[in-house]
Amino acid sequence: MKHDDFPDDAGSGVGRDRRRFIAGGLGLAGAAASLPLAGHAAVAPGAIERPVPDDPAKAPGYPLEDESYGARSQFETEVRQRYKTATPLSSWTFTPLQDSLGIVTPSGLFFERSHAGTAVIDPRRHTLYVHGLVARPRKYSMRDVRRFPSISRLLFLECSGNGLTEWSKPTLPTVQGTHGLTSTAEWTGVPLSTVLDEVGVRSNARWLLAEGGDGAAMTRSIPMEKAMKDCILAYGQNGEALRPEQGYPLRLLVPGFEGNMNIKWLRRLEVSDAPFMTREETSKYTDIRPDGKAVQFSFEMEAKSVITSPSGGMQLEAPGFHEITGLAWSGRGTIRRVDVSVDGGSSWREAALQQPVLPICHTRFRMPWRWDGKTAAVLQSRCVDDTGYVQPTLGQVIALRGLNGPLGSIYHLNAIQSWQVGRDGKVINVHHY
Amino acid sequence: MSTTTERAFAAAVAAAALLVGCASPQRAESTGSDGAQGYGFGQPATAADLARFYSSLPDGRDLPGGSGTVAQGKVLYEAQCVACHGDNLQGGLGDRLIGGRGTLVNADPSKAPVKTVESYWPYATTLFDYIKRAMPLTAPDSLSNDEVYALCAYILSRADVVGAGATLDAKSLAAVRMPNRDGFIPDPRPENFPPVAQSPHENKAIAPPK
Numbered sequence: 191m192k193h194d195d196f197p198d199d200a201g202s203g204v205g206r207d208r209r210r211f212i213a214g215g216l217g218l219a220g221a222a223a224s225l226p227l228a229g230h231a232a233v234a235p236g237a238i239e240r241p242v243p244d245d246p247a248k249a250p251g252y253p254l255e256d257e258s259y260g261a262r263s264q265f266e267t268e269v270r271q272r273y274k275t276a277t278p279l280s281s282w283t284f285t286p287l288q289d290s291l292g293i294v295t296p297s298g299l300f301f302e303r304s305h306a307g308t309a310v311i312d313p314r315r316h317t318l319y320v321h322g323l324v325a326r327p328r329k330y331s332m333r334d335v336r337r338f339p340s341i342s343r344l345l346f347l348e349c350s351g352n353g354l355t356e357w358s359k360p361t362l363p364t365v366q367g368t369h370g371l372t373s374t375a376e377w378t379g380v381p382l383s384t385v386l387d388e389v390g391v392r393s394n395a396r397w398l399l400a401e402g403g404d405g406a407a408m409t410r411s412i413p414m415e416k417a418m419k420d421c422i423l424a425y426g427q428n429g430e431a432l433r434p435e436q437g438y439p440l441r442l443l444v445p446g447f448e449g450n451m452n453i454k455w456l457r458r459l460e461v462s463d464a465p466f467m468t469r470e471e472t473s474k475y476t477d478i479r480p481d482g483k484a485v486q487f488s489f490e491m492e493a494k495s496v497i498t499s500p501s502g503g504m505q506l507e508a509p510g511f512h513e514i515t516g517l518a519w520s521g522r523g524t525i526r527r528v529d530v531s532v533d534g535g536s537s538w539r540e541a542a543l544q545q546p547v548l549p550i551c552h553t554r555f556r557m558p559w560r561w562d563g564k565t566a567a568v569l570q571s572r573c574v575d576d577t578g579y580v581q582p583t584l585g586q587v588i589a590l591r592g593l594n595g596p597l598g599s600i601y602h603l604n605a606i607q608s609w610q611v612g613r614d615g616k617v618i619n620v621h622h623y
Numbered sequence: 624m625s626t627t628t629e630r631a632f633a634a635a636v637a638a639a640a641l642l643v644g645c646a647s648p649q650r651a652e653s654t655g656s657d658g659a660q661g662y663g664f665g666q667p668a669t670a671a672d673l674a675r676f677y678s679s680l681p682d683g684r685d686l687p688g689g690s691g692t693v694a695q696g697k698v699l700y701e702a703q704c705v706a707c708h709g710d711n712l713q714g715g716l717g718d719r720l721i722g723g724r725g726t727l728v729n730a731d732p733s734k735a736p737v738k739t740v741e742s743y744w745p746y747a748t749t750l751f752d753y754i755k756r757a758m759p760l761t762a763p764d765s766l767s768n769d770e771v772y773a774l775c776a777y778i779l780s781r782a783d784v785v786g787a788g789a790t791l792d793a794k795s796l797a798a799v800r801m802p803n804r805d806g807f808i809p810d811p812r813p814e815n816f817p818p819v820a821q822s823p824h825e826n827k828a829i830a831p832p833k
Contacts, residue, residue, distance in 0.1 A: 328667060407763065
């Protein structure tokens with residue numbers, strides 16, 4: 191859909207022949223209305239339209255600017271797509287994983303989830319307060335925060351609601367809709383333990399409340415062990431300051447834990463001896479089971495993988511060679527192995543893992559495949575992390591956790607995804623387990 | 624209230640977090656630096672600095688002063704909340720607030736559990752906390768403590784959790800026992816899944832893209 195205005199035509203001279211598929215748009219079904227098409231805009235967001243010469247080798251290009259930020263090619267069209275919640279103030283947007291290359295998500299395509307819109311914060315007026323069960327409650331300006339020794343780390347972030355529409359039946363047609371609430375960035379900031387050591391955490395401290403400075407004043411309680419282990423007070427993303435929608439000027443990174451705990455627009459940390467039982471850790475982000483009990487504090491994002499190409503909405507142009515590629519990640523550690531099936535899980539072959547393979551980070555896998563164009567195929571990927579955890583089938587997940595009716599089960603779906611390639615080369619989202 | 628249970632649960636959760644690899648043995652018993660060798664950045668946070676912030680614990684610690692009645696809450700609700708949550712608290716743009724008791728145990732694949740303040744929320748203190756910090760959506764952090772207590776009283780009275788003549792304050796709010804107080808369990812993951820089914824389930828309910 192979004193490429194309809196952009197024929198996959200070598201004659202257009204835009205180098206899109208690396209794409210073997212025509213990707214479809216998100217095209218949400220049912221209540222989630224269809225997404226706006228980029229079709230009538232001159233160029234996609236983030237690009238500048240410029241004249242295109244017949245032969246770029248016969249004339250100079252446009253001049254270098256004295257000061258610039260940079261824009262992507264006017265021929266690139268991938269965008270985040272918002273799920274049509276009732277209000278755009280509490281909503282989420284999906285990363286276009288079908289177009290993803292490598293493991294890093296461009297900052298402008300990093301998925302968003304916000305509960306009261308995107309806060310606008312002047313860093314000169316922003317303060318981080320650290321108090322509660324500490325010896326020396328302190329407040330830090332952003333200049334103070336940036337004076338501490340810093341670290342950088344590539345980490346994925348995944349919303350625990352990633353895939354929430356996919357429990358009962360295949361619902362959203364593309365991998366952007368089924369898996370687009372995960373993204374990876376290189377984050378830069380201060381180890382949280384540095385600041386907690388600075389204020390002197392008392393021996394009876396067990397939990398840490400993190401609070402955002404947005405309209406939702408989003409709050410989550412984090413176990414002190416995790417806070418002291420590897421959390422980061424992050425001000426950098428992919429080599430520059432955080433994007434506003436990622437919590438500028440300061441957010442918490444809680445590696446491997448569900449996205450909403452990585453509090454954006456971070457303004458306050460309160461140390462306590464008990465969890466605060468905030469709305470986002472009781473009425474939301476808890477996982478109800480068929481017996482009516484709900485799992486609370488389900489922190490880790492468990493091992494998960496998905497084939498990003500070929501994936502739902504694409505069209506295989508011709509039989510022959512196609513590279514199967516995708517992403518795998520685990521909140522508990524490092525991806526050790528990814529297997530790929532082209533026959534719906536009857537047989538598996540080990541995929542190649544692209545270096546670097548890092549803990550709590552997207553890992554790119556690849557497998558060569560020759561499609562004969564005569565038989566349908568069901569493509570699946572299954573990952574294993576270094577704890578030995580094997581990504582389950584949807585059937586296995588449902589057997590333990592239940593469906594609990596339509597949209598009863600919501601969070602932490604990490605099952606194997608199936609894409610069916612029809613004899614006509616069309617790729618669609620199916621359940622096959 | 625059941626502080627012991629609460630602490631036991633919190634301890635179990637913390638222990639579970641420890642087991643799944645959150646532990647850092649050197650850090651687990653950290654009592655912080657002595658300050659002598661610290662960086663010394665920033666400034667002391669004073670009581671005045673922190674006065675604008677609010678977070679209570681479920682046992683009622685740090686709930687602010689003030690109080691409000693069901694009748695006061697009804698007036699406020701109709702002025703501030705009804706547009707999103709509906710005149711019968713049935714929800715709309717905002718969440719449904721009441722009803723749903725008995726729907727959490729659910730064997731009917733055509734119905735989902737109805738999760739409301741009445742049926743699902745384990746602590747009344749959470750209601751105060753959330754309204755205080757985040758509501759109404761277009762003007763968060765604008766209600767006084769008295770007003771928030773009144774709204775809690777009204778919502779909880781419509782949920783048949785407190786009486787129609789109730790007045791809520793720090794003490795009485797913390798004493799409210801919510802219907803689903805014991806409805807939560809610690810994370811059992813990683814799970815031991817059953818074997819993969821031998822006969823595949825197929826569900827091609829989605830239409831191929833045009």
